[in-house]
Amino acid sequence: MENRADGQADERRALALASLIGVDWGSTGLRAFLVGTDGLALAERATSRGASTLSGKEAFAEVLEQVAGDWMRARPDLKVLACGMVGSLHGWLDVPYAVCPANAPALAAGVAVTPNGEAHIVPGLLYDDGELPPDVMRGEETQILGALALRPELQGASCIVLPGTHSKWAQVRDGEVQRFATHMTGELYAVLRQxxxxxRLMESGGGFDEAAFNDGIDAARVNGHLGVGHQMFAARTLGVTGRLPAAALADYLSGLLIGHELRAGLAWRGEAGLDQAPLALVGSRELCRRYELALRRYGDVPSLALDNTAPAGLLTLARAAGLAPN
Structure with a gap:
């Protein structure tokens, strides 16, 4: 009972200090935050009821009520600002993309409000130069703005990498996202493995095999010209021939795919003249660690890693949209 009481007291303090109720609402999950004036989460709640799991617009209002309804009633003055797939065609509200180059005011100008006023929703970001196929993101733009707010040295010129199911590489200059590129590394890994x-030969549960992961990175780095479609088959033949144990094959494949992503992404970064600019990784500690290991194999590229920047990004956008005090 004492621990529960302490938790309730902590949440009351968080409510009193909060400037915003922020929501990072992706396809497969939702995280809600009480965001302080410094852009950090004072309290956090999560559910697996992501946008792709819901049917009907009314379901979104129900989930928000379940997760943050008591916060909203306790502090009716706080606005709710949500980013991610909640603003997609299959989300609560289809919010049109902002177009690159875009900064916080440009994204804030596109914020839309749900029909009954329960929440405001951040637009995604579109890059389309009319030559290459267009690219889009929803949610990552908010994490990028959060990284810029938390680490001002990234605002002048930087490359921000967001590892994940669909990894994003973003080029930033003068606080604007100039352009970005998506790599389906995480999804490709999951599809190939499953x-x-x-x-079929892969075994799980043996822990992270760093040596096998590095072998995959090096295969992409040294022999990537052979093509990822060819090199992927080694994740089978190395097992068939006994060159790698079954428990190491998944990490070899992970390294190979991340290695190809870095091979392309670092070249893209260099072509933009950002090879001497800071490189930041934004994402889970475990995944960022893999990218840090991979970057070392590519010449020890210096980087910094940030964990959860969505609350800071949501506060930045809320202030730019006049939804939270400066």
């Missing part, structure tokens, strides 16, 4: 011949 639904292809490569996964």
């Amino acid at each position: 639904h292809s011949v490569l996964g």
